[in-house]
Amino acid sequence: MxxxxxxxxxxxxxxxxxxxxxxxxxxxxxxxxxxxxxxxxxxxxxxxxxxxxxxxxxxxxxxxxxxxxxxxxxxxxxxxxxxxxxxxxxxxxxxxxxxxxxxxxxxxxxxxxxxxDPSYTLGNLERERQQVLDTLVQKHPDLVWLEAGQYITANQLLPRPSVMQRLALITAPNSDGWRDFRHELAQNPFGYDFVVDEYLTQVQGQGAERAICSQLERIRSSELAYDAVVIVRGGGSQLDFGSFDTYLMGHTVAGFPIPVLAGIGHERNVSITDLLCHQSVKTPTKAAAFLIEHNRQFEESCLILRERLRVVTREAFQTAREDLDRETERLRFVSQTYFRACHTNLAEKVVTLRHLDPSNVLRRGYALLLRNGRILTQTADVQPNEILQVQMYDGSINIVVSHS
The missing domain is CATH 2.40.50.140 (Nucleic acid-binding proteins)
Structure with missing residues (x-):
């Protein structure tokens, strides 16, 4: 050929x-x-x-x-x-x-x-994401479960502190997300202070999920009493965002023992991390705003309680004053009635005493029989031929008892 x-x-x-x-x-x-x-x-x-x-x-x-x-x-x-x-x-x-x-x-x-075709890519992403969620529900029903069509996690059910002040921040060093979050906290109009411990790491790209989970493990093992863990990142592509849609991130966040707040800077979709964390917001700035507003709500509730206490105290004092005035008036009336009755009783006793005064009795023709100044009241006490004294109103005389 x-x-x-x-x-x-x-x-x-x-x-x-x-x-x-x-x-x-x-x-x-x-x-x-x-x-x-x-x-x-x-x-x-x-x-x-x-x-x-x-x-x-x-x-x-x-x-x-x-x-x-x-x-x-x-x-x-x-x-x-x-x-x-x-x-x-x-x-x-x-x-x-x-x-x-x-x-x-x-x-x-x-x-x-x-x-x-964008729909093919979106469909693939959604299918992969759903597979991760289904696997989490099947393998870890104690951490993630479905309730009325909503994913519920152990992290979501953690009690939220009344004030979130001590924070563990996971973010990339010197990133836009780091700057936005710190600036928003520092410039809050209420002057709230926050204690922020930074756990700086890679938050996007290959290996980011393991780096983030490693920092979460550091926070867990530190045993510090953090009020919340905040994960923030700046804007980026869906590909950069993929580390927050993985099985490892979902499992770690769902079972984390401290409330996790995610502000990972993605407006379009909700990631698995967003679904399973304690609270999700769209951006680092909004994450800081959420914390400020949360603390503001606590302060406002305290202010409302203070006002209620002031009103209740004022009303209690007013009621006590009215009760005291009423009891004082009642005491005055009872006292006057009591002293009036005592006065009347005393006056009656004075009259009675006057009537029983011996001088007044003698004035009415009565006489007293005395022996050496002592009053005799019984005939048995009198001896014959005894010399006694008779006290009359205008003087006394001696008498000789002829017989008893």
Whole structure:
């Protein structure tokens, strides 16, 4: 068999591929790799691969690999995809792509990406997320369970301190999230003081989940009496956000013995960490605002109680004053009545005493029989021929007893 020229082979391949795929577009599922993006020029080169799903999560065999590109006319599909999904267009993402197939005798086979289906990516993310939640409920029913369609966790049921003042902060050093959170706490209009111990670590990207969980374990083993653990991060892509959607994070947060507050800076979706922590807010700034407002509510309740105490005390004093005035008046009336009765009784006794006064009795014709100044009242006490004295009103006389 005589050889053919390379160009003839290339032109033949071009004709065959053009006949099979020319003027056509096909949907393919592939994983991104080796991305070279040029936003200022409006085009992107990358490699699309398919790996063997049966060979495990690491070291999977590559089944197919093709070069692809996005030209200027369709470059907007990248930003459209990122906007709708919140996922950065990066390597190792499985996508559903509408592509056209072309072959150049010089540049070889290439796929031109015409469109990226965001719903496929969102569906994948949601399926993976739901699988994690289902596994947590099945394996750890004491930490995570479903109740009326809502996920309930042991961390959510922890009693919330009346005042959250001593905090453990997990965040990246010198990050926007760190600055926003600290600034909001420091500038609170009520002058509240917070004690914040920082546990600085990586909070996004590969390995972030283990780094965060390692810091949570440090907090647990410290045995310090923290009122809450706060996890914050600044903005980022859905891919960066993935560390908060993992089984390890969900299990650690759901069973953590201190209330966990998450302010991980993602407006679009609710992560597994958001679902299972004690309290979730959207941003680091809102996490700080939540703590300030929580403490403000306690202060307001104290102010309300103080006002109630003031009113109750004033009313109690008023009631006591009225009761005292009433009892004082009653005592005055009872005293006057008592002293009036005593006066009347005393006056009656004075009259009686006057009537019983011996001088007054003698004045009425009575006389007293005396022996040596002692009054005799019985005849048996009198002896014959005895000399006795008779006391009359105007004087006394001596008498001799003739017989007894």
């Amino acid at each position: 005589s050889p053919i020229r390379l160009s003839d082979l290339a032109f033949t391949l071009e004709a065959v591929i053009d006949e099979a795929f020319g003027q056509k577009a096909v949907w393919v599922v592939a994983e991104t790799s080796d991305i070279k993006n040029y936003p200022d020029r409006g085009y992107c080169f990358l490699t699309l691969v398919e790996r063997d799903a049966t060979s495990g999560t690491s070291g999977r065999d590559t089944l197919a690999k093709l070069d692809a590109c996005v030209w200027r006319k369709n470059y907007h599909t990248i930003s459209d995809f990122e906007r709708e999904t919140g996922v950065a267009f990066a390597r190792n993402i499985q996508l559903l792509l509408l592509v056209s197939v072309s072959f150049s005798p010089v540049y070889g086979l290439r796929l031109e990406i015409l469109k990226i």
